[in-house]
Amino acid sequence: MTELTRAQAYLLLERYGNQVKPEKLIMTPTVEAMLRHKSVRTFLSQALPDGAIETMVAVAQSASTSSALNQWSVVAVTDEALKTEIHDTVAREVKVDRIPWMLEAPALLLWVADTSRSAAMTRDQGGDPFVLNYLDSFLMASVDATLAAQNAALAAESIGLGIVYLGVMRNIAKELAGIINLPEYAFVTFGMVVGHPDPNRTSAIRPRPAQPVVLHHNRYDRDGYRDYVEGYEEACQDFRNQQNMSPKTWKGALHHSMTSMEYMGGRKSLRAMVQEKGFELL
Ligand SMILES: Cc1cc2nc3c(=O)[nH]c(=O)nc-3n(C[C@H](O)[C@H](O)[C@H](O)COP(=O)(O)O)c2cc1C
CATH class of the missing domain: 3.40.109.10 (NADH Oxidase)
Incomplete structure (x- = not known):
């Protein structure tokens, strides 16, 4: 586990919004790059770099x-x-x-x-x-x-x-x-x-549900996700508002x-x- 820099903490804020966040991340440049993923849908006409x-x-x-x-x-x-x-x-x-x-x-x-x-x-x-x-x-x-x-x-x-x-x-x-x-x-x-x-x-980093929605320890927890749905809805709402997207839950x-x-x-x-x-x- 590493102490998060401000930039890394901000990255997690973008990924999870105000939801509960993972606390024990082992940050490496690769992990950080992966956390930074966002789909891109607007491009310059410039060709790809050689190679x-x-x-x-x-x-x-x-x-x-x-x-x-x-x-x-x-x-x-x-x-x-x-x-x-x-x-x-x-x-x-x-x-x-x-x-x-x-x-x-x-x-x-x-x-x-x-x-x-x-x-x-x-x-x-x-x-x-x-x-x-x-x-x-x-x-x-x-x-x-x-x-x-x-x-x-x-x-x-x-x-x-x-x-x-x-x-x-x-x-x-x-x-x-x-x-x-x-x-x-x-x-x-x-x-x-x-x-x-x-x-x-x-574009911006699109939030994901809090980890307990997708992470099950040892056995599948069938209903655990329900406690986190509202939090994710809020994060999605904030993202959509920021991006001027139509309202949608x-x-x-x-x-x-x-x-x-x-x-x-x-x-x-x-x-x-x-x-x-x-x-x-x-
Ligand atoms: C297999 C797959 C197919 C996808 N197909 C489309 C698509 O046809 N059009 C599109 O705009 N986005 C498509 N996406 C992108 C998703 O909408 C996007 O990954 C999702 O909204 C999360 O946003 P993010 O990638 O910015 O985190 C696809 C993603 C995956 C994984």
Whole structure:
């Protein structure tokens, strides 16, 4: 445990608002950098620094990977025309005010749960990759892609770039697979845009619930989170007011997300699309 500096204490204030805060943090430059994460949705048109993508991918490849199988890939879209084509395809599914950052940022990374190499290399050796028919194979590759992406995100942030994940890519899963020439046994888990944050249109650190909401000691505490919901609502409210965002509660957002198909769009038929790509999800 380290004595917090004023800047570190402020960081925790931004992350948790007035809620109860973790007291025994072991602060390192890496921990601090991770605590400082915020999604960036406003970018300068400036190209990425030379080596940025290679750095992100080296760090992504340094994440753990299930059974050392390396079952993920990333497609780095930097061609403006192609990026615009993907943007326009998403725009047919969701309101354009939810995706302008796709056009602003110089790069769109598509993180792929990718068992296509495993399938091909197994077949090359005369084998039948039947294990890929099971849900766990799909999950394994999706987890690997996610871990890789998050490492890359942190690397980008550490070199002064900003990122935002794009789950909205799954709304156009089928079209996207065609646009980027995705083989069978591969699936874009999500996208991520990366670029130089615009210093004149900055975002802020978004609060998270107090730790007892997510941290269970030894056994799962089914109702413990309830004591912390109001505190989190307040922190969210403060954040939204500061950011001039429309009034919305966390509870309400959860309810809406769980009871509305508004954002599902093409994701409604994801199972069929994933199965078309070869994953049987048994
Ligand atoms: C897998 C994943 C998909 C996401 N998809 C989108 C998206 O499509 N559009 C978007 O604006 N933000 C997206 N986000 C960003 C979240 O909205 C954001 O992380 C969350 O609001 C917390 O804010 P913060 O990242 O600034 O802390 C996504 C985040 C994750 C992890």
